[in-house]
Amino acid sequence: MGSGLFAQDSLVTVTAKRGDGILSLLRDQGVNPYDLYDDFIAMNIQDLRDSVHLYEGRTYRIPPLKEEEVELTTQADKQSTEIKKITSEEFAIFGKDHEDVILKSEKLKDAVYYLVSGHGGPDPGAMAVYAGKSIAEDEYAYDITLRLAKELLAHSATVYIIIQDKNDGIRDERILKIDHDEVAYGDKTIPLNQVKRLRQRVDIVNELHRKNRGKYQRLIVTHVDSRSKGQNIDVFFYHHEKSKNGKQLAQSIHNTFQKKYKKYQPNRTYSGTFEDRTSLYLVKKTHPAMTFIEIGNIRNKKDQRRILDPENRQALAKWISEGVLLDFEKGEIGPIR
Incomplete structure (x- = not known):
C-alpha cells in the first residue's frame, strides 16, 4: 500500500x-x-x-x-485504541471480516428497526441453479438483510435481526452455501409448517413492538422472488393498504432507487413499483409500519447477477438504507401504523 x-x-x-x-x-x-x-x-x-x-x-x-x-492509522497505539472505542463497535453476527461497525452518524438513534429475511431453517425458499450449483432465496435475502442491518447500526439505530444464522455472517462469495441452521430471534427453532413459521415471526415482531411502544418503529421484510426464467424484474415494494407510514416507507425507498438508477444507469428505466399487498401474511398481521421488498427473480439470468454479485448486494443494502434515512427524516404521518 x-x-x-x-x-x-x-x-x-x-x-x-x-x-x-x-x-x-x-x-x-x-x-x-x-x-x-x-x-x-x-x-x-x-x-x-x-x-x-x-x-x-x-x-x-x-x-x-x-x-x-488517517488519525486512527497514524496516532500512537494507545490513542488509536481510545479513538476506535468511541467510533466503532463489534457485532459478531456479521462475521469476522465484517464485525466492526464504524459510527457514521446518530441520525437514527431514536429509531427501532425489525429486519426479517425470507424463509430460512427448514425452508430455503425459491431455488435455482447457477454454474451447476443450487442457490437458495433465504441465503441471499439474509446476506442483504445483514448488510442493511450494518448500515442502520452505523447511523445509531436499534436493530433486531429476526431470522439469524450465527455461522454465516456477511459473505462476499457469489454462490452462498445452502444450510438449514437458521433460527428465529431468541434462538427459537423455525417450524417446518409454513403457517407456523409465519406466525412465529409475526408474534416475535409484535411482542418486540409492544415492548418498544412509544418509539419510532419500522419493519423491513426482504425476499427474492421466483418467476419464469425469462421474466426480468426490478426491485419492488409492498405495504399495508391502510398504513400511511408503511406507504411512506415503501415510497421513500422506491424514490431512492429511482434516483440511483437515473444517476448510475441513465439509459435504463427503473420499472420497480410500490403498492399495497395486504394479502401477504406478514404485511397483514404485523403491527409496525412496514415494507415488504422483493429483490429480483432468482431464476432470471439478469436478476441473478444482481443477487449473486456481492457488490450488488452491498449496493442494494446501501440504497435501501438511504431510503430508510429519508423516511425517518420525513417523520410519522398520523397514527402510529
Whole structure:
C-alpha cells in the first residue's frame, strides 16, 4: 500500500485485474472497503459498468481516507485504541471480516428497526441453479438483510435481526452455501409448517413492538422472488393498504432507487413499483409500519447477477438504507401504523 493513500492532496490509482470487484480492490489497498465504497463509485462512475462493476485493465482512483481514519492509522497505539472505542463497535453476527461497525452518524438513534429475511431453517425458499450449483432465496435475502442491518447500526439505530444464522455472517462469495441452521430471534427453532413459521415471526415482531411502544418503529421484510426464467424484474415494494407510514416507507425507498438508477444507469428505466399487498401474511398481521421488498427473480439470468454479485448486494443494502434515512427524516404521518 503506497503512502499516497493517506495524503489528502494526492490519489492512488490502481488497474483492475480479471475478477476484481470494488470491494476486493479497496480491500487490497488495506482499507475498509465499505467506508470508501460510495466515494469510489462517485469518483469512478464513468469507468463502471452498471455503476458497480469494474472493467478489466482500466485504471481506477482510490478515494483518500477521511481525517478521522488517517488519525486512527497514524496516532500512537494507545490513542488509536481510545479513538476506535468511541467510533466503532463489534457485532459478531456479521462475521469476522465484517464485525466492526464504524459510527457514521446518530441520525437514527431514536429509531427501532425489525429486519426479517425470507424463509430460512427448514425452508430455503425459491431455488435455482447457477454454474451447476443450487442457490437458495433465504441465503441471499439474509446476506442483504445483514448488510442493511450494518448500515442502520452505523447511523445509531436499534436493530433486531429476526431470522439469524450465527455461522454465516456477511459473505462476499457469489454462490452462498445452502444450510438449514437458521433460527428465529431468541434462538427459537423455525417450524417446518409454513403457517407456523409465519406466525412465529409475526408474534416475535409484535411482542418486540409492544415492548418498544412509544418509539419510532419500522419493519423491513426482504425476499427474492421466483418467476419464469425469462421474466426480468426490478426491485419492488409492498405495504399495508391502510398504513400511511408503511406507504411512506415503501415510497421513500422506491424514490431512492429511482434516483440511483437515473444517476448510475441513465439509459435504463427503473420499472420497480410500490403498492399495497395486504394479502401477504406478514404485511397483514404485523403491527409496525412496514415494507415488504422483493429483490429480483432468482431464476432470471439478469436478476441473478444482481443477487449473486456481492457488490450488488452491498449496493442494494446501501440504497435501501438511504431510503430508510429519508423516511425517518420525513417523520410519522398520523397514527402510529
